[in-house]
Amino acid sequence: MTARAERIRASDQRPALWRRVLGSEHLAGWAFVTPAVVLIAVFFLIPIGWALLLSFQANNLLAPGHYIGLANYRALAKDPQFRSAIGHTIVYTVVFVPVSIIGALGLAVALDRRIRGISFYRLAVFVPLVTSTVATGIVFLWLLDPTFGVVNYLLHLVGLPQQKFLQDPNQAIYCIVAMTVWGWLGFDVIVFLAALQSIPQDLLEASEIDGAGKWATFRSVVFPLLGPATLFLVVWSTINALQLFDEIYVTTRGGPLGSTTVIVYYLYEQAFQFFNAGYGAAIAYVLFAAILVVTLLQLWIGRRRVYYVS
Amino acid sequence: MPGVVLDEVRKVFPGGTTAVDQLSLEIDDGEFMILVGPSGCGKTTALRMIAGLEKPSTGTIRIGERVVNDVSPRDRDIAMVFQNYALYPHMTVQRNLAYPLRQQRVAKREISRRVHEVAEMLSLEDLLKRRPAQLSGGQRQRVAMGRALVREPKVFLLDEPLSNLDAKLRVQMRAGLKRLHGRLGITTVYVTHDQVEAMTLGERIAVLSDGRLQQLGPPQEVYDRPANVFVAGFIGSPPMNLLRGSCRGGRVRAGELEIERPGVPDADLIVGLRPESLQLATDGMPSLEFRVDVVEPLGDELIVHGSLAAELVAASGEEPPEATLSGANGAGLEAVARMSPRERPAERSVIRLGIEPADIHLFDARTGVAIR
Amino acid sequence: MAASPTATADRLVLIDAPPDKPRRAWPFSPWHMFLIPVAVIMLAPLVWMLILSLETSSEAQSFPPVVLPSGPHFHNYVTTWNSEPFGNFFLNSAIYSLATVVGNLLFCSLAAYAFARLRFFGRDVLFVVLLATLMVPFQVLLIPTFLIVKHLGLVDSVGGLIMPNLCSAFGIFMLRQFFRTLPIELEEAARIDGTSRLGILFKIVLPLSLPALATLGIIQFMWSWNDFLWPLIIIDTASHAPLQLGLATLQGAHRSHWNLVMAGTVMSQIPMLIVFLFAQRWFIRSIAFTGIKQ
Numbered sequence: 001m002t003a004r005a006e007r008i009r010a011s012d013q014r015p016a017l018w019r020r021v022l023g024s025e026h027l028a029g030w031a032f033v034t035p036a037v038v039l040i041a042v043f044f045l046i047p048i049g050w051a052l053l054l055s056f057q058a059n060n061l062l063a064p065g066h067y068i069g070l071a072n073y074r075a076l077a078k079d080p081q082f083r084s085a086i087g088h089t090i091v092y093t094v095v096f097v098p099v100s101i102i103g104a105l106g107l108a109v110a111l112d113r114r115i116r117g118i119s120f121y122r123l124a125v126f127v128p129l130v131t132s133t134v135a136t137g138i139v140f141l142w143l144l145d146p147t148f149g150v151v152n153y154l155l156h157l158v159g160l161p162q163q164k165f166l167q168d169p170n171q172a173i174y175c176i177v178a179m180t181v182w183g184w185l186g187f188d189v190i191v192f193l194a195a196l197q198s199i200p201q202d203l204l205e206a207s208e209i210d211g212a213g214k215w216a217t218f219r220s221v222v223f224p225l226l227g228p229a230t231l232f233l234v235v236w237s238t239i240n241a242l243q244l245f246d247e248i249y250v251t252t253r254g255g256p257l258g259s260t261t262v263i264v265y266y267l268y269e270q271a272f273q274f275f276n277a278g279y280g281a282a283i284a285y286v287l288f289a290a291i292l293v294v295t296l297l298q299l300w301i302g303r304r305r306v307y308y309v310s
Numbered sequence: 311m312p313g314v315v316l317d318e319v320r321k322v323f324p325g326g327t328t329a330v331d332q333l334s335l336e337i338d339d340g341e342f343m344i345l346v347g348p349s350g351c352g353k354t355t356a357l358r359m360i361a362g363l364e365k366p367s368t369g370t371i372r373i374g375e376r377v378v379n380d381v382s383p384r385d386r387d388i389a390m391v392f393q394n395y396a397l398y399p400h401m402t403v404q405r406n407l408a409y410p411l412r413q414q415r416v417a418k419r420e421i422s423r424r425v426h427e428v429a430e431m432l433s434l435e436d437l438l439k440r441r442p443a444q445l446s447g448g449q450r451q452r453v454a455m456g457r458a459l460v461r462e463p464k465v466f467l468l469d470e471p472l473s474n475l476d477a478k479l480r481v482q483m484r485a486g487l488k489r490l491h492g493r494l495g496i497t498t499v500y501v502t503h504d505q506v507e508a509m510t511l512g513e514r515i516a517v518l519s520d521g522r523l524q525q526l527g528p529p530q531e532v533y534d535r536p537a538n539v540f541v542a543g544f545i546g547s548p549p550m551n552l553l554r555g556s557c558r559g560g561r562v563r564a565g566e567l568e569i570e571r572p573g574v575p576d577a578d579l580i581v582g583l584r585p586e587s588l589q590l591a592t593d594g595m596p597s598l599e600f601r602v603d604v605v606e607p608l609g610d611e612l613i614v615h616g617s618l619a620a621e622l623v624a625a626s627g628e629e630p631p632e633a634t635l636s637g638a639n640g641a642g643l644e645a646v647a648r649m650s651p652r653e654r655p656a657e658r659s660v661i662r663l664g665i666e667p668a669d670i671h672l673f674d675a676r677t678g679v680a681i682r
Numbered sequence: 683m684a685a686s687p688t689a690t691a692d693r694l695v696l697i698d699a700p701p702d703k704p705r706r707a708w709p710f711s712p713w714h715m716f717l718i719p720v721a722v723i724m725l726a727p728l729v730w731m732l733i734l735s736l737e738t739s740s741e742a743q744s745f746p747p748v749v750l751p752s753g754p755h756f757h758n759y760v761t762t763w764n765s766e767p768f769g770n771f772f773l774n775s776a777i778y779s780l781a782t783v784v785g786n787l788l789f790c791s792l793a794a795y796a797f798a799r800l801r802f803f804g805r806d807v808l809f810v811v812l813l814a815t816l817m818v819p820f821q822v823l824l825i826p827t828f829l830i831v832k833h834l835g836l837v838d839s840v841g842g843l844i845m846p847n848l849c850s851a852f853g854i855f856m857l858r859q860f861f862r863t864l865p866i867e868l869e870e871a872a873r874i875d876g877t878s879r880l881g882i883l884f885k886i887v888l889p890l891s892l893p894a895l896a897t898l899g900i901i902q903f904m905w906s907w908n909d910f911l912w913p914l915i916i917i918d919t920a921s922h923a924p925l926q927l928g929l930a931t932l933q934g935a936h937r938s939h940w941n942l943v944m945a946g947t948v949m950s951q952i953p954m955l956i957v958f959l960f961a962q963r964w965f966i967r968s969i970a971f972t973g974i975k976q
Contacts, residue, residue: 028879029802036793037808039849044815047826054825061829107720115711124721126966127728130958132908134926135947138933139727142734142940148743150730156746182727187969194970202396205363209383209390210457211413220409224400243819246910250930264821272915277825284822291819307400 054281061277072282082283084258085266092173092262093241100181101233104188105226109218111189112196129186137250140179141166166252169259176247176260183247184240188233195229196222227306235298242291263287312372313339313497314360314465319369321355321521329355331521333369342491342498344512346505348544352521353501354469360499361390361467373465384413389458390467393474395450397442403429403453404438410461428456431490448479459494466498472507484510505545509533517541539580539678542671548585548613548646550671554621555581562672565620566598569667574681580623582671585613588647590655591664600663602655603644611648614655618645618663731951734944735759742940755941762945765936770921771928771950778843778924779906785848786902787895793849794857795883799869809858812851820911828915838918847906853898856971860894861887897968900961907954925950 055072059065076082111122128136143149144165152162165175199222207217245264248254254261254269261269263283271280314337321330330352337343345353358364359371362383370377378386389410398406407428411421429435432452442450451471458466472480488511491498502508508515509529517524517532517540524544525537536542542550555564557579560572564581591597599619606613622643647663655661672681734742736754762768796802797809827846828837836842864887872882888895913927920931932946958965 025800026802029796029800029805032796032800032879032883033793033808036789036812036849036854039789040812040815040851042830043827043846044818044823044851045811047823047830048815048818050826050829051822061825110713110716110720113711113713115713117714117717121717121721123962124724126962127955127958128724129969130904130954130965131728131951132910132926132929132954134908134910134929135731135951136727138929138943138947139731142742142944143727143730148745148747150747153746182724185724190966190970200394200396202392202394203398205361205383206390206392206396206457207398207409208363209361209388210410210461211384212409213384216413221398227400239819243821249910249914250933267821267824271825281822281825284819284824288819288822292817 051281051284054278055285057278057281059277059281060275061271062275065278068278072279073286075279076282076286081258081261082263082266085261085263088173088260089242089244089262092177092244093238095174095177096180096241097234097237099177100185100188100237101230103181104185104233105192105230107185108189108192108196112193125189126186128183131183133183133246134250136179136183137247140175140182140247141251144175167256169255169257172252172256172260176244176251179251180241180244180247184237188237191229191233192226195226199225224307227302231298231302231306234302235295238294238298239291242287242294313337313341313374314343314499315370315372316356316360317370317372319356319359319366319371321352321359321364322367329521330359330366333518333521333523335516335523335526337497337499340495340497342488342500342511342513344508344515345499345501345518346508346512346515346544347503347518347524349503350520351518353503353518355521356518357390357467357469357499357501360465361388362386386465387461387463388465388467389461389463391451391454391458391469391471393470395442395454395474397450397453397457399442402439402441403434403445406442406453407434407438407456407460410457414461424460424462428460431459432456447475448483451475451483455490459490462496464497466496468498468500470502471500473502473504480507487511505547509545517544519544535680535682536582536671537680539582539673542582542673542680546584546586548648551583551585551588551618551645551647552623552673553581553583553618554623554675555579556675557672562670564598565618567596567620567665567670569596569670571672574672578675579681580673580675580678581620582673583645583665584669584671585646585648587665587669588663589649589665590653591662595664596667596670597662597664599660600645600647601660602657605655605657607651610651612651612653612655614647614649615644616647728951731944731947734940735948737941739939739941742944743938758941758945759949762932762942762949765942766928766932766946767921767923768928768946768949771923771925772953774840774843774923774928775907775925777840778909779903781844782847782906783899783902785844786850786853787899789849790853790857790898791883791888791891791895793854794861795887797854798858798861799866800879812854815851816855824911824915831916837916838922840922840924842916843909843913843924846912850902853902856898857891857894860891864890893967896964897971900964900968904954904965 054065056067056069057065058068058071107125111118111125143151146152146162146164146167149165151165155162163171166172203221203225204217207221212220243264244262245268248260248262248265249268252260254265264287267280267283267287270276270283314335316333316335319330319333320328322328333352333356335343335356345356347353355364359366360373362378362381366379370379372378373386373388398409401409404425407425408421411424416424425438426435429438432455434449434452434456437445437449437453442453445453451474454471472483475483484507500507500511512529514527515529515532516526519540525532525541532541533545536545536550539552543552553564553567555562555567556577557563557571557574558576560570560574562569562571562574562579562581564579567581588600600614601617602614603616604614606615622645624643649655673679674681730747733749733751735758736756737748737751737758738753738755741748741751797805823846831837831842831845834842834845836845868886868890869882872886873879877885908926909924910926910930913924914930917923917927920928923931929946929950933943936942
């Protein structure tokens with residue numbers, strides 16, 4: 001075979017360079033991810049960095065700001081209102097998370113059976129999940145109204161004193177807990193139900209034969225196997241609790257007397273009502289750090305005590 | 311004193327299926343009883359009723375002298391090994407073994423003693439600190455048995471405990487189980503679909519089909535004298551060849567095969583010939599022509615497939631086998647014989663197979679019941 | 683355990699659909715004593731929402747509360763619809779939700795497929811960076827995103843609502859997990875047959891991924907439809923507002939006319955409730971999926 005024929009043969013087998021580049025997996029990969037990467041870069045990555053920069057600035061959202069170093073953070077450390085906001089957020093979180101998880105666990109156990117009407121009960125528990133935070137706030141604003149709300153009326157019927165609820169600085173935050181538990185319970189219940197139903201029937205039967213009653217079986221077999229789901233819900237609920245905003249805006253606007261001003265609401269006030277964008281960005285970063293720390297702590301504790309079934 | 315008694319037990323599920331129908335069974339104290347049958351025959355349901363995981367629709371179940379229909383599983387003093395072992399995945403082997411004893415509030419020292427005793431008996435000592443996920447199938451099986459044994463129950467229930475193990479392990483565990491039973495002497499009810507397990511393990515076997523008891527007896531008796539066509543076709547591997555035949559005036563005919571059987575009334579019959587009973591015909595033996603199709607050498611014997619000069623029928627309830635790839639002659643059913651390698655039948659040759667008259671089984675074609 | 687995340691979620695069919703075989707006839711079980719009050723508590727706010735929307739303004743504020751409205755005053759809905767640009771609210775929400783759903787399904791699929799099946803320079807680093815963004819709470823992004831949208835000239839417009847939400851790292855992560863559970867042989871066979879990578883994605887992978895896509899679509903739809911904070915920041919004009927913001931505006935404007943506020947609330951929740959009632963299984967599976975993936 002001549003050398004020329006060999007060269008022709010060889011080039012038949014390898015496509016032209018331009019075709020190889022365009023057809024290469026690298027190009028294809030990048031082509032596929034580019035839209036997503038651009039969007040996420042513009043609307044996530046850049047803002048993450050920009051927020052950090054903003055936190056080192058004094059900025060009023062209209063004119064470009066100027067750098068003031070760590071002044072925002074130092075101010076935050078001394079800000080009594082911020083400290084109150086942290087306090088309120090902590091109170092909310094510490095009440096909301098256990099109440100919603102324990103309540104959801106109990107509900108999930110109750111809903112995990114075949115009795116008549118069970119699909120109705122399940123539906124009733126899931127429906128509030130679909131309503132918006134705004135709707136929840138509005139409805140509870142009426143339900144808890146001191147003058148004409150139905151809750152006070154029910155208290156009246158059983159002879160208990162009337163409460164001020166959302167208008168009472170000592171009660172307002174707990175009212176917020178109640179309405180957000182109502183709104184979110186269904187989510188936790190669904191997760192728990194899924195976990196309960198993934199426990200093999202065999203294990204429950206074996207436990208029964210081994211002499212354990214229903215409660216002993218729950219304590220020794222079911223609950224430990226719910227570990228991963230519980231951990232997930234604790235982390236998820238905590239993260240969400242720390243970011244509470246919508247319901248506050250719709251109901252109390254941070255009052256009465258600032259008793260429901262949580263961190264994100266304080267951020268909103270500072271950035272978009274007083275136009276201290278730099279201060280707001282600093283608050284956001286502090287919140288970010290807090291969420292990160294709390295989450296990692298929870299995961300660390302959880303990993304050591306939760307058994308994952310493979 | 312009887313160990314476990316089922317008296318006219320019937321179980322109908324809410325959907326309408328009758329899983330167990332008028333099952334009466336007496337298991338002696340300390341006996342190793344096997345419930346065997348194809349899937350769906352009701353054996354597992356029967357076992358679960360003994361355990362208390364299902365309630366009989368009618369009939370009574372007695373453990374010892376006590377009627378236990380309304381007694382919860384906890385209080386029946388039984389232990390069960392599940393097909394998938396049902397080991398608590400979040401507990402170590404040691405805690406798995408200790409679990410039943412802790413539920414019964416046994417003293418800590420006693421728990422420790424019994425756990426170690428059982429662990430030693432089943433060679434689990436090195437595994438006590440491991441979790442089920444870190445164990446092999448055979449090890450998990452032993453833990454499951456250990457957890458059952460640690461309670462020293464009155465009745466030991468096993469639901470296809472060996473079916474998830476590979477063949478070699480299964481053989482080892484079979485011997486292990488037999489040894490264990492010999493040593494401990496606990497009344498055992500063992501469910502399996504594998505007739506080899508049934509034959510090798512059981513003191514008595516109960517063959518079930520469609521929720522009904524087909525035959526009860528020691529393995530050898532069930533093999534030698536099957537009570538009906540179903541048992542005949544189920545016990546024995548490869549299964550018994552079943553031929554369509556008839557009896558007229560004391561003379562039984564099935565295809566070419568002819569024997570004298572005075573005393574058998576005129577009727578349509580099913581004639582059963584076990585593959586192991588078929589041999590190259592010698593003079594005087596009842597025999598029939600056999601066209602060899604496929605020869606499977608097993609080393610110590612040959613499994614020979616082919617067609618007999620007779621019409622074959624399927625055992626009751628069985629589907630006719632799928633058409634084979636070779637589509638041989640369009641006929642659905644083939645006959646099987648077990649022969650010595652020395653006899654060396656050639657594929658596609660025609661030979662004559664004979665059988666001792668005593669080895670010929672006769673069944674009424676209509677009822678399936680054996681005729682002796 | 684099932685390999686595919688949505689296969690595991692498939693077992694949740696048990697959650698909302700009772701098994702076919704008739705249950706034990708427990709006409710009365712002690713559990714009802716617990717479940718009935720719970721159901722009442724969960725449904726009562728919604729029932730009151732409905733009742734109040736049909737009362738007069740003074741009935742809605744009377745003590746004791748009026749359970750049976752005189753009337754019922756269906757015209758409240760008309761009044762409410764006219765008092766605020768509800769038509770715009772619905773339209774804006776619809777556009778916002780649909781655009782973000784389509785955007786997410788499209789862009790996340792493309793990216794997820796690349797991360798799942800293609801080898802390209804920098805792939806793993808890029809993926810980790812994307813995942814890291816999931817850790818950052820929205821509040822950090824809030825102010826700068828506002829400034830970016832301002833620079834793009836999209837403040838106070840539906841476009842401004844949509845742009846930051848067209849693609850999410852969550853969607854990419856979820857779809858990538860799912861794609862990896864599909865048997866790769868199908869794609870390899872198509873490749874041998876000469877199909878382009880884009881073709882493989884659209885003709886083979888996506889049709890097999892409908893459960894995952896539906897899950898993502900529903901999650902995104904629900905999120906966009908109920909979104910409040912971002913519209914609050916971005917939108918000034920009432921007629922550009924999506925539904926939840928519009929609802930809050932209505933409440934602000936007609937604070938003491940509870941009947942009208944409730945009518946508005948009912949109207950704004952009905953679409954989601956209807957979708958939920960008809961597509962329960964998908965909803966529940968989607969919600970549970972976020973729990974299972976952990």
